[in-house]
Amino acid sequence: MNILSYKRLVDALVFFRLFMATTCDVLVVGAGPGGGSAALHASRLGLDVMVIEDHNEIGTPVHCGECISDVAVSNLDLELPIEVISKRVHGIRVIFPDGTKKCLTEKGYVLEKHLFEQWLMEQAVDFGAKFFPDNKLQTMERIEEDGRFVGHLCNGKGDAFPIRARIVIDASGVAGVCSKILELNERPKVIAGMQYEMLEVPTDDYLDFYIWPEYVEKGYLWMIPKCDGRANVGLVTEDKSGAVKELDRFISDMPEFNQLEIVNPPWRDDGRKIRGFGGTIPISGPHKRTHSDGVLLIGDAAGFTSPLFEGGSHLALKSAQFAAITAADAISKNDVSASVLGSYPQKWKSEFPPYEKILRGKSALYSLSEQDMSIMARCFPEEMSNMGVSGKSMVVLRLLLRRPSLFFRRIIPAMLAFGYSRAKHYGW
Numbered sequence: 161m162n163i164l165s166y167k168r169l170v171d172a173l174v175f176f177r178l179f180m181a182t183t184c185d186v187l188v189v190g191a192g193p194g195g196g197s198a199a200l201h202a203s204r205l206g207l208d209v210m211v212i213e214d215h216n217e218i219g220t221p222v223h224c225g226e227c228i229s230d231v232a233v234s235n236l237d238l239e240l241p242i243e244v245i246s247k248r249v250h251g252i253r254v255i256f257p258d259g260t261k262k263c264l265t266e267k268g269y270v271l272e273k274h275l276f277e278q279w280l281m282e283q284a285v286d287f288g289a290k291f292f293p294d295n296k297l298q299t300m301e302r303i304e305e306d307g308r309f310v311g312h313l314c315n316g317k318g319d320a321f322p323i324r325a326r327i328v329i330d331a332s333g334v335a336g337v338c339s340k341i342l343e344l345n346e347r348p349k350v351i352a353g354m355q356y357e358m359l360e361v362p363t364d365d366y367l368d369f370y371i372w373p374e375y376v377e378k379g380y381l382w383m384i385p386k387c388d389g390r391a392n393v394g395l396v397t398e399d400k401s402g403a404v405k406e407l408d409r410f411i412s413d414m415p416e417f418n419q420l421e422i423v424n425p426p427w428r429d430d431g432r433k434i435r436g437f438g439g440t441i442p443i444s445g446p447h448k449r450t451h452s453d454g455v456l457l458i459g460d461a462a463g464f465t466s467p468l469f470e471g472g473s474h475l476a477l478k479s480a481q482f483a484a485i486t487a488a489d490a491i492s493k494n495d496v497s498a499s500v501l502g503s504y505p506q507k508w509k510s511e512f513p514p515y516e517k518i519l520r521g522k523s524a525l526y527s528l529s530e531q532d533m534s535i536m537a538r539c540f541p542e543e544m545s546n547m548g549v550s551g552k553s554m555v556v557l558r559l560l561l562r563r564p565s566l567f568f569r570r571i572i573p574a575m576l577a578f579g580y581s582r583a584k585h586y587g588w
């Protein structure tokens with residue numbers, strides 16, 4: 161076969177493969193909160209949207225404490241149906257090593273997160289998105305026409321493939337599948353999160369976050385109340401292998417928990433051995449590249465998590481909206497190259513809080529001894545959510561009186577990190 165006929169054969173094969181592929185404007189990879197929100201917003205904007213999800217059911221196994229603020233819900237521009245809400249909560253209460261309790265009161269919800277994610281996808285499907293469970297993205301090939309990038313040919317495990325997409329929105333969570341396939345970013349550093357469902361847990365409807373280095377050196381423990389006395393009791397820790405041991409020790413040391421029953425969550429099949437559930441959370445901050453030719457990264461896949469309490473649902477929901485708007489704009493211009501998609505990082509950078517600054521606060525906080533942490537906490541007002549200038553000045557004054565050396569040990573960044581963990585700064 162001469163070179164010319166060989167080239168014709170290759171061209172014919174490429175044409176055939178593209179011809180066989182299902183086409184769409186936007187392929188959303190992953191049906192977590194980010195994927196559901198991206199599909200919803202993109203289909204609302206009139207785009208032809210496909211969503212693929214590795215698992216056969218949306219949202220299970222749950223890998224989340226399941227809390228979300230009112231601010232996050234209103235940012236989504238939707239009314240939550242009653243069946244996805246487990247409990248209405250007043251906000252966060254931080255419990256410091258000596259037991260000092262300070263509140264960040266901002267109303268929100270504890271969800272039945274898998275039902276929330278399923279409902280979100282139903283909304284997207286109502287707007288025309290097509291959903292394909294049991295489909296896992298594994299490869300992507302660039303498609304060019306007349307030397308111009310026009311999309312990706314996506315392949316993987318599942319019946320929906322091959323898929324030809326003008327834009328791929330990567331909502332694959334910490335898996336970060338597009339970053340891996342296209343070698344866009346290094347793998348992020350992660351922290352492990354793990355929790356049990358417990359019954360008859362006493363609550364006054366606050367989310368209790370324990371900053372207790374005795375159990376978790378760089379992380380925290382939580383009790384997140386749900387309906388009917390249920391609660392998620394868990395932790396995040398950099399010590400992945402010690403997570404279960406430390407959580408068990410915490411529960412057995414706590415008189416309010418140690419007599420209570422641990423059960424399997426309702427979404428787990430009957431008869432399965434009782435065990436915890438969780439996952440990993442990226443903690444290296446936003447990825448260097450959150451877009452490329454025909455690709456936008458959102459949510460955990462983009463490294464968007466709040467540094468102090470590691471919440472990521474709000475950031476996933478909002479970055480999805482930015483990605484959908486960017487995709488609609490690029491498709492209307494008939495140019496899906498990185499240069500047009502470059503408006504996406506501009507959008508999230510102007511909206512999301514300064515990651516490095518909060519991270520400095522977190523490091524400052526974890527560098528304190530338990531005693532210093534508690535002294536700092538006692539200088540805070542009972543309610544930390546609206547300190548304002550006078551409140552902050554009062555804290556500084558108290559610090560100077562009680563432990564002047566603390567003031568000079570980067571306590572201010574630690575204090576600000578709590579402020580940045582509020583819902584309006586995408587903390588939850």
Ligand SMILES: Cc1cc2nc3c(=O)[nH]c(=O)nc-3n(C[C@H](O)[C@H](O)[C@H](O)COP(=O)(O)OP(=O)(O)OC[C@H]3O[C@@H](n4cnc5c(N)ncnc54)[C@H](O)[C@@H]3O)c2cc1C
Nearest residue numbers: 190192193194214224225226227297333353459460472473
């Ligand atoms: C223990 C724990 C507790 C947490 N608690 C909270 C909390 O209370 N509040 C909060 O805001 N955040 C919390 N987080 C973080 C939060 O869960 C995540 O930030 C959020 O779920 C990110 O949403 P996402 O849509 O980006 O990714 P994910 O929710 O991870 O969804 C990604 C989806 O993509 C799918 N997928 C992966 N790879 C592929 C592929 N190749 N092809 C197709 N599909 C694929 C996955 O199956 C998954 O369904 C917690 C995390 C953990 C681990």
